[in-house]
Amino acid sequence: MQGHSFWLLYILLLVPMLIFRVVPLLALKHRDLPPKVRAALGLIPAAAFAALVANDIMQTDLWTGDPLAGLVPVAAILVVIPVAKRSGSLVWSAVAGMLAYACLSYAGASLGW
Amino acid sequence: MLGYVAIGVPCGVMENEIGIGPLSAFLISCTFYSGAGQFMMSPLIISGTPLASIALSIGLVSSRQMLYSAAFSPFFASVRKRLSVLFAATVTDESFGVNMERYGSDGAWDERRATLVNVFSMLSWASSNAIGSALGSVVDLPLDVMSFGMTSIFACLLVGQLDNATAAVVCIVSFIAVGLLKLAGAGGVAIFAGALAGIIAGLVFEGVAGHAGA
Numbered sequence: 001m002q003g004h005s006f007w008l009l010y011i012l013l014l015v016p017m018l019i020f021r022v023v024p025l026l027a028l029k030h031r032d033l034p035p036k037v038r039a040a041l042g043l044i045p046a047a048a049f050a051a052l053v054a055n056d057i058m059q060t061d062l063w064t065g066d067p068l069a070g071l072v073p074v075a076a077i078l079v080v081i082p083v084a085k086r087s088g089s090l091v092w093s094a095v096a097g098m099l100a101y102a103c104l105s106y107a108g109a110s111l112g113w
Numbered sequence: 114m115l116g117y118v119a120i121g122v123p124c125g126v127m128e129n130e131i132g133i134g135p136l137s138a139f140l141i142s143c144t145f146y147s148g149a150g151q152f153m154m155s156p157l158i159i160s161g162t163p164l165a166s167i168a169l170s171i172g173l174v175s176s177r178q179m180l181y182s183a184a185f186s187p188f189f190a191s192v193r194k195r196l197s198v199l200f201a202a203t204v205t206d207e208s209f210g211v212n213m214e215r216y217g218s219d220g221a222w223d224e225r226r227a228t229l230v231n232v233f234s235m236l237s238w239a240s241s242n243a244i245g246s247a248l249g250s251v252v253d254l255p256l257d258v259m260s261f262g263m264t265s266i267f268a269c270l271l272v273g274q275l276d277n278a279t280a281a282v283v284c285i286v287s288f289i290a291v292g293l294l295k296l297a298g299a300g301g302v303a304i305f306a307g308a309l310a311g312i313i314a315g316l317v318f319e320g321v322a323g324h325a326g327a
Contacts, residue, residue, distance in 0.1 A: 003132075005164060006131070006132075006133075006158075008164065009154075009158075009164050009167060009168060010141060010145065012164070012168040012172075013145055013147075013150060013154075013168060013171055013172065013175075014144055014145050016172045016175065017145055017146075017147060017150070017172075017175050017178065018202060020175055020176060020178035020179045020182065021178045021181075021182050021201050021202050021204055022182065022198055022201040022202055023179075023182070024179050024180075024182035024183040024186065025182040025183070025185055025186050025189055025197060025200075025201040026194070026197060026198070026201070027186075028183055028186035028187075029186045029187075029189045029190050029192070029197060030190060031186075033186075033187070036316065038187065039316060039319060040312050040315075040316055041183055041184045041186070041187065042184075043279070043280075043283050043311070043312045043315040043316070044180045044181070044183070044184040044308070044312060045184065045209070045210065045213045045270075045274050046271065046274040046275065046280040046283045046284055046287075046311070046315075047180075047283045047284075047287045047307075047308040047309070047311035047312045047315070048177055048180055048181065048206075048209070048304075048308045049210065049267050049268075049270045049271035049274060050271055050283065050284040050285075050287035050288055050291075050307075050308070050311060051177070051287045051288075051290075051291050051303070051304045051305075051307040051308040051311065052177075052206060052264075052267040052271075052304060053264060053267050053268050053271055053288075054287060054288040054291035054292060054303075054307060055291050055295070055300075055303050055304050055307070056261075056263075056264040056267070057264065058291060058292045058295055060295065073261065073264065076261060076265075077264065077265070077268055080265045080268045080269070081268060081272060083269075084265075084268055084269035084272040084273075085272055088269070088273065089269070090207075090211075090266050090269050090270070093265045093266060093268060093269035094119060094262040094263070094265045094266050094269075095262075096265065097261050097262060097264060097265025097266075097268070098119070098258050098259065098261055098262045098265065101257070101258050101261040102255065102258045105257070105258070
């Protein structure tokens, strides 16, 4: 990709991103929101993080290529959950997750998955 | 912020592969500021994907930012516009979780502290990207392992949210919806639509549970 094409792409990505980030907050901040809307806003964190985790661990390998390789992130996240529950630490959760993922990937490769 | 170092450096290494130098990597990371979006960018460009398709794919993945922005609106009702814009423009997945947790548990948490969390996270991400780009092809990092660090951070933030039955319903439905969307080949909208499905299910569950309890 040429330099000018890249910067055009950058603008095409930046403008919608700023709109997504800024407009909802500015549009809603002065409104007296109905209870249902407030309840929906309160559910966003759980929904967003569940969707992010699901998106990362449910890889297409699970149902197309190599199911055992696709299970590595699923198994690794099962290691992270008790660490997160016990420590409540983002750093320890990240360390546990990366170690579990690396070990499981290595074990899988050694076993010829 | 440490999580951003772990994934920011490999992201910068990938950006170097498409000719983005340290200064540009820093600028892009400070303004576009999207881990998922920046990770997607390099492989799509290298594979020769048309510019419009790249913009659309990354734009769809970024659409979840609308939910984050809307979720913060009750906390910014009396905050002046300039600070609200600075805060909103610097929200991302991890800082969203940290600030939501603080707003929920710390009565003294305010917009200034929340914005500082955002800005320091952004600078941490941008610096890590610049370092990664400077290191370039000199280092060989296990990208999949390092990016799983961010997945683990999301899991930790999710665990912190699961404190009642409604949250559990939201989580289960979001998981199932994302899986079904990816299975149907709609991976680009999976995060946004999956989260939306979870929120709707949570509202229905609260309505049914409230009705049964009345």
